[in-house]
Amino acid sequence: NEKGVFYALDLGGTNFRILRVHLKGEGGGLAAQEFTEVSIPPNLMVGTSDELFGYIVEEVLKFVAQEGEDFHPAVGRKRELGFTFSFPVMQTSIASGTLIRWTKGFNVEDTVGQDVVVKLNAAMERKGLDMCNQRQVNDTVGTLAGGRYTNKDVVASVILGTGTNAAYVECVQAIPKWHGPLPKSGEMVVNTEWGNFQTSHLPLTEYDHALDAESINPGEQIFEKIISGMYLGEIVRRVLCRLAEEASFFGGSVPPKLKVPFILQTPDMSVMHHDMSPDLKLVGNKLKDVLDISNSSLKVRxxxxxxxxxxATRGARLAAAGLFGILKKIGRDTVKTGEQQRSVIAMDGGLFEHYTEFRKSLENTLCELLGSEVSEHIVIEHANDGSGIGAALLAASHSKYCQADES
Structure with missing residues (x-):
């Protein structure tokens, strides 16, 4: 019900977003929103927590300095921040989260086992950012919250970007692990952390095993390493490198750049995959510009x-299988007689948004698994900035001013 201006910091991968959102209050929706996106220098992803959070806070300060009059807080009121932190944490309250491990290429060792909200607040104090930050949420849960704010039919959320994760709304009686007080609604959000899912049934190849062994977190995030945006391009590079080594695919020698890990990014892969030109010119351009491979033949392209x-198809079909598993768990994989039960999945992340062939394959696979009758009642909606908006909404719902009024 709270209205006003709230900020959100969305840290989920190699980029982070800062948003300011103007809420109208109950039933009013969003009056306005603004955001900026900032890339994290690679050295900070493996540096110290002071360096990483200090850099982030400096960017927040720049964004606040650009605030227009319409976004100024009321007299006597501090700016409030919702913090989306999209890495595995042990979370015992909305105001804290202890980092279990880094994923998605990060390895800031002195943050593991520490409360990331405390780390961020310390950086805010050092840098002179006067902002109230007392709520932290996972990006997937934030996307779910943002989706539910505008559509009560949202039952789950999925992130498909640099990394991947899913969350869903579960009946609390179906959660045997929970021993605390029962929520009044009878429902609870389950953050699956499905990126760390692992089973012998996953279709892993020698390329996947090699990628995992050479990663900064071997043996972890296996599901993420075969379906998310950080890794798909690297898998393609490894396959092409093997073709070059064993079949002279690019001529008599292996192109040197083809041996460089992660030089081929998933956006490059997407551009090549979507090339519909007769001579596959875009594929040729990418091979030349990224891998320094000139004069590739049409057959090679x-x-x-x-x-x-x-x-891409393997990744998309596995992502769809995971989503089908969630729908089956909550009983949304069938159509009950006499009911028109609509189930909406809030989907966010650059992989889903920009990689059209991946998105099509995921949607087609989900329809294949559910069947045509059930598929008519399942809707995937793109939740643009869903995690950031969700964090701002949670900041509003846990506003210290709102709580002060209630007391």
């Missing part, structure tokens, strides 16, 4: 697209 298609 067609094989490159096929490799992209295989890797």
């Amino acid at each position: 067609k094989v490159v697209i096929e490799v992209c298609n295989i890797v």
Whole structure:
């Protein structure tokens, strides 16, 4: 019910977003929103927590300095921040979260086992950012909250970007682990952390095993390493490198840049996969610009697209299988007689938003698993900035001013 201006910091990968959102109050929706997106320098992803959070706070300060009059807080009221932190944490309250481990290429060792809200608040104090930060949420839960704010039919949320995760709304009686007070609603949000899912049934290849072994977190985030945006391009590179080594795919020698890990990014892969030109010019351009491979033949370019298609299709179909598992768990995989039960999945992340062939494959696979009758009642909605807006909404719902009024 709270209205006013709230900020959100969305830290989920190699980029982070800062948002300011003007809420109208109950039933009013969003009056306005603004955001900026900032890239994190690679050295800070493996540096110290003071360096990482100090850099982030400096960018927040720049964004606040650009605040227009319409976003100024009321007299006597501090700016309030919702913090989306999209890494595995042990969370015992909305105001704290202890980092279990880093994912998605981060390895800031002195933060593991520490409360990330405390780390951020300390950086805010050091840098002179006068802002109230007392609520932290996972990006997937934030996307779920943002989706439910505008659509009560939202039952789950999925992030498909640099990393991946899913959350859903569960009946509290179906959660045997929970021993605390029962929520009045009878429902609870379950953050699955499905990126760390692992089973012998996953279709892992030698390329996946090698990628995992050489990663900064071997043996962890296996599901994420075969379906998320950080890794798909790298898998393609490894396949192409093997073709070059064993089949002289690019000529008599292996192109040196093809041996560089992560030089081929998933956006590059997406561009090649979507190339519909007769001579596959975009594929040729990417091979030349990214891998320094010139004069590739049409036959070679067609094989490159096929490799992209295989890797993307596997990832999309596995993501759809995970989503189907959630729908089955909450009983949304069937249509009950006499009911028109609509189930909405809030989907966010650059992989889903920008990689059209990946998105199509995911949607088609989900329809295949559910069947045509059930699929008519399942809707995937793109939740643009869902995690950041959700964090701002949670900041509003836990506003210290709102709580002060109630007391």
